[in-house]
Amino acid sequence: MTRYWTAIACVTGIAVMSLIFVGPGLDHLRRGDNDFQMTYVSGELLMSRQIYNAPVFQSAERAIIGRTNPDLLDTRPPFLALLFWPLAQLPYKAAWPLWAAVLLATTVAFIWLWPDRRAAALACCWSGSLWAALCNGQDLVLILLWIGIALRIREERPFLAGLLLALCAAKFHLFVFLPVLLWRHRLWRGFAVGAAALVAISFAVGGWNWPAQYLATVNAEEAFALANASVMPNLHGLLAGLPYANAWEIAAGVGVAAAVVMTVYRADFNTGLAAVLAGGLLVSRHAYLQDCALLLPALLLMLPVVKGWGLVASAWLLAPPSALAVLAGHPAADVTRLTTIAFLAYLLKPGFPRETELVLRERMA
Numbered sequence: 001m002t003r004y005w006t007a008i009a010c011v012t013g014i015a016v017m018s019l020i021f022v023g024p025g026l027d028h029l030r031r032g033d034n035d036f037q038m039t040y041v042s043g044e045l046l047m048s049r050q051i052y053n054a055p056v057f058q059s060a061e062r063a064i065i066g067r068t069n070p071d072l073l074d075t076r077p078p079f080l081a082l083l084f085w086p087l088a089q090l091p092y093k094a095a096w097p098l099w100a101a102v103l104l105a106t107t108v109a110f111i112w113l114w115p116d117r118r119a120a121a122l123a124c125c126w127s128g129s130l131w132a133a134l135c136n137g138q139d140l141v142l143i144l145l146w147i148g149i150a151l152r153i154r155e156e157r158p159f160l161a162g163l164l165l166a167l168c169a170a171k172f173h174l175f176v177f178l179p180v181l182l183w184r185h186r187l188w189r190g191f192a193v194g195a196a197a198l199v200a201i202s203f204a205v206g207g208w209n210w211p212a213q214y215l216a217t218v219n220a221e222e223a224f225a226l227a228n229a230s231v232m233p234n235l236h237g238l239l240a241g242l243p244y245a246n247a248w249e250i251a252a253g254v255g256v257a258a259a260v261v262m263t264v265y266r267a268d269f270n271t272g273l274a275a276v277l278a279g280g281l282l283v284s285r286h287a288y289l290q291d292c293a294l295l296l297p298a299l300l301l302m303l304p305v306v307k308g309w310g311l312v313a314s315a316w317l318l319a320p321p322s323a324l325a326v327l328a329g330h331p332a333a334d335v336t337r338l339t340t341i342a343f344l345a346y347l348l349k350p351g352f353p354r355e356t357e358l359v360l361r362e363r364m365a
Contacts, residue, residue: 006118013125017320021131029135032096036137037065040095042074042081043088046205051081052213065092073217075286078206079198080139080170096137103134103141110141113148119300128323129292138290143168147273147297154187154269162187166194173284174294177260177276185269230329234287237330238337253283256344263347271347274298278344282337289326292317295340302347310346313339 022029041061042051050056051074061068074081087095107124114120124130133140146168150161162182168175182191202210229240235256239248260279264272277298281287299314306314316322316339325332346352 003118006122010121010125013122017126017128017131020320020324021128021135025135032092032100032137033067034136036096036099037061038074039076039080039084039137039139040064040088040092042076043084043086046078046081046085046088049205049207049210051078051206052210052217054217075214075218077169077172077198077214078202078210082201082205083139099137100134103137106141106145107134110144110148113145113152114300116300116304119303120296123296123300123318126320127293127296127318128320128326129289130296132288132323133290133293136290138293140171140290140293143171144293144296151270151273151297154185158185158187159190159193162190162192163194164190166191166198169195169198171291171294173286174280174291175276176283177257177264177279180261181264181269181272181276184264184272228288231289231326231333232287233281233289233292233326233333233336233340234284235282235337236285236287238334241330256282256341259344259348263344267347267352270301271352274302275344275347278340278347282340282344289323292323292326292336298343302343305352306346309342310349310352313343313346317343 028034041057041064044064045051045053045057045060048056050060054073057073058068087099090098107130111117111120111124130141132138146164150164154161165178165182165187168178179188179191182188206213229237231237232240235249235252239245239252242248256279260275263275267275274297277294281291281294284291295317299318302310303314303318317336322336322339325336327333
């Protein structure tokens with residue numbers, strides 16, 4: 001595809017996805033009535049160490065922003081609040097546009113860093129999950145940048161790559177298999193240093209009892225998560241409502257874990273990363289459409305080499321209808337959930353890891 005037609009396709013994607021994701025919620029977007037509200041208040045409460053105190057959190061939310069969402073509590077590690085502390089020193093009306101600009105710049109940087117910029121630009125412009133992340137003010141977009149940089153520098157600077165990937169702890173429940181990949185490819189030293197630093201920062205800003213407070217907040221959010229399982233793109237959403245759903249979810253999670261570990265130990269780094277991202281999303285207990293944006297690096301890495309039903313699965317996960325299916329809930333969302341499982345299964349296809357290594361190395365050079 002020439003640059004001209006790529007530009008036309010990207011502009012068309014921006015126009016179409018704006019109508020779907022921006023238009024219906026434009027007033028909310030202007031006010032910043034989204035997940036940034038939560039992270040801003042966390043930055044404000046950082047010094048008082050009251051991030052996980054629900055009454056204090058909601059009271060501050062109402063005082064600072066003028067509204068509160070009883071179902072929107074901070075379920076992220078304390079070190080992340082430190083990132084938002086500078087923004088919390090600004091009025092909310094100024095902080096939200098600035099944060100939105102940071103997210104847009106981060107998306108552009110991810111596209112620029114990716115070896116195949118045209119493919120990355122097309123995927124991002126048409127990605128319903130990425131648009132959902134941007135409209136919700138999700139810091140998840142930053143993780144895409146960390147992954148993009150780590151892929152670029154992994155062979156020359158493995159320590160720094162591991163250090164960067166430690167920042168994925170911001171969404172640690174989606175990266176439960178990442179340590180296996182980093183151990184397999186000897187990136188654990190940088191990751192361990194980074195993880196230790198983040199733990200130290202969390203205790204410094206959250207106090208010695210923050211883990212207990214954090215777990216209490218996560219448990220308080222469980223009822224909200226159960227009520228919204230139908231729009232979750234994971235095993236929890238797929239199996240919720242079935243008899244013995246928890247048992248089925250545990251069994252399916254074990255199967256996914258086995259598939260990821262087998263892929264990591266059989267394949268090159270890039271294929272292993274794709275498995276880690278897909279598997280992490282599937283076993284997450286709490287995930288929504290915006291979290292599917294983490295599949296973008298996995299799909300972009302595998303798209304040049306997948307064939308047959310692997311190509312069909314990748315194309316569906318990159319296409320806007322897959323995002324709309326998730327938003328529609330059961331049973332439409334099951335198509336996207338099962339397609340993610342199919343994508344992971346394809347990575348286990350005999351001979352596939354050996355076929356990808358040369359192509360992926362050439363593209364990442």
